[in-house]
Amino acid sequence: MMKRITPVALALGLLAASCGGSGGIEVSDQWGRTSPKAAENGAFYLTLDNGGEADTLVAASTDACGAVELHTTVMTDGVMKMQMVEGGIDLPADGSVSLEPGGLHVMCIGKQVDFVAGEMIELTLDFAIADSQTIELEIRDE
Amino acid sequence: MSTTARRVLIGVAVAILGAFVALTFVLPRFQPHVFSGSVIQSNDKAPRVDLQASNGETVRIADFEGEVVVLYFGYTFCPDVCPTTLSKLSKAMDLLGEKAEDVQVIMVSVDPERDTPEALAEYVEYFHPDFMGITGELSAVDRVATLYGVYYEKEEGSAATGYLVNHTATVMVIDREGYLKLVLPFEGTAEQIAADIDYFLG
Numbered sequence: 251m252m253k254r255i256t257p258v259a260l261a262l263g264l265l266a267a268s269c270g271g272s273g274g275i276e277v278s279d280q281w282g283r284t285s286p287k288a289a290e291n292g293a294f295y296l297t298l299d300n301g302g303e304a305d306t307l308v309a310a311s312t313d314a315c316g317a318v319e320l321h322t323t324v325m326t327d328g329v330m331k332m333q334m335v336e337g338g339i340d341l342p343a344d345g346s347v348s349l350e351p352g353g354l355h356v357m358c359i360g361k362q363v364d365f366v367a368g369e370m371i372e373l374t375l376d377f378a379i380a381d382s383q384t385i386e387l388e389i390r391d392e
Numbered sequence: 393m394s395t396t397a398r399r400v401l402i403g404v405a406v407a408i409l410g411a412f413v414a415l416t417f418v419l420p421r422f423q424p425h426v427f428s429g430s431v432i433q434s435n436d437k438a439p440r441v442d443l444q445a446s447n448g449e450t451v452r453i454a455d456f457e458g459e460v461v462v463l464y465f466g467y468t469f470c471p472d473v474c475p476t477t478l479s480k481l482s483k484a485m486d487l488l489g490e491k492a493e494d495v496q497v498i499m500v501s502v503d504p505e506r507d508t509p510e511a512l513a514e515y516v517e518y519f520h521p522d523f524m525g526i527t528g529e530l531s532a533v534d535r536v537a538t539l540y541g542v543y544y545e546k547e548e549g550s551a552a553t554g555y556l557v558n559h560t561a562t563v564m565v566i567d568r569e570g571y572l573k574l575v576l577p578f579e580g581t582a583e584q585i586a587a588d589i590d591y592f593l594g
Contacts, residue, residue: 283479
């Protein structure tokens with residue numbers, strides 16, 4: 251989905267570019283889907299805007315899950331195949347990557363909390379180069 | 393304003409209104425429905441294979457003749473594609489309103505090893521109280537999957553996941569007579585799914 255570039259974002263982008271593009275990694279649109287207790291696992295989605303050099307999201311972690319893995323869903327002729335992303339999710343320099351339903355996602359294995367609407371989850375993202383970031387994401391109906 | 397002028401004005405207003413009604417409400421009814429899914433011509437009726445329903449009963453897909461069946465193959469361990477699809481199907485049922493009473497959404501588990509009828513019931517009913525989950529002996533699920541051209545296979549996962557199941561992620565629409573009519577892609581929206589199902593409800 252294309253994000254409309256607002257004049258403010260454009261101005262910020264130009265500013266970041268003029269400063270040598272050391273904008274760091276910004277996380278936005280982070281969320282997880284509500285799910286029944288019978289569902290052992292869950293998925294988190296988010297967008298990573300990388301204003302700096304090429305980097306890699308190597309891991310994610312949270313107390314809300316027994317284990318966390320970076321996964322992608324590949325569709326071939328209608329057959330869905332979920333795979334662990336070996337080596338992490340590449341973030342191109344001055345580019346953005348979206349983790350969305352049916353594609354890249356953070357897989358939460360063994361939910362430790364109920365994924366009910368409004369639940370807030372702290373997720374720590376580890377990058378190859380940039381500093382780790384802990385973000386809050388909301389569980390919501392979608 | 394003279395009486396004639398007023399009559400002409402009213403006449404014009406009525407004509408414009410008539411044209412608006414015709415264009416908005418009448419003409420679209422004569423246009424053929426454009427499906428978002430792929431239309432299938434199937435000669436095989438819904439199978440009479442005994443399966444285990446999430447409500448504890450033994451069911452066959454054929455039992456639902458008379459209703460439109462929306463069939464999906466998935467598993468509760470699946471965190472991304474299955475909840476996304478069931479959530480969309482739930483929204484599609486809401487869009488159909490009262491007509492949804494003639495629709496039965498069924499998720500057949502491609503992971504009967506892990507999906508007990510109880511877990512499956514809680515899982516599907518979470519998305520919509522009228523959704524049904526089906527599991528069964530692997531051989532029975534296999535026969536039904538094969539009939540609908542659904543492929544699934546276990547694949548070794550990590551220490552945390554154990555194993556994952558690759559599976560066909562399309563949604564199948566079976567008409568009231570029990571014939572498979574339509575295959576909906578994963579990408580379809582709730583609105584497109586509802587419109588396609590609505591066509592078979594007549």
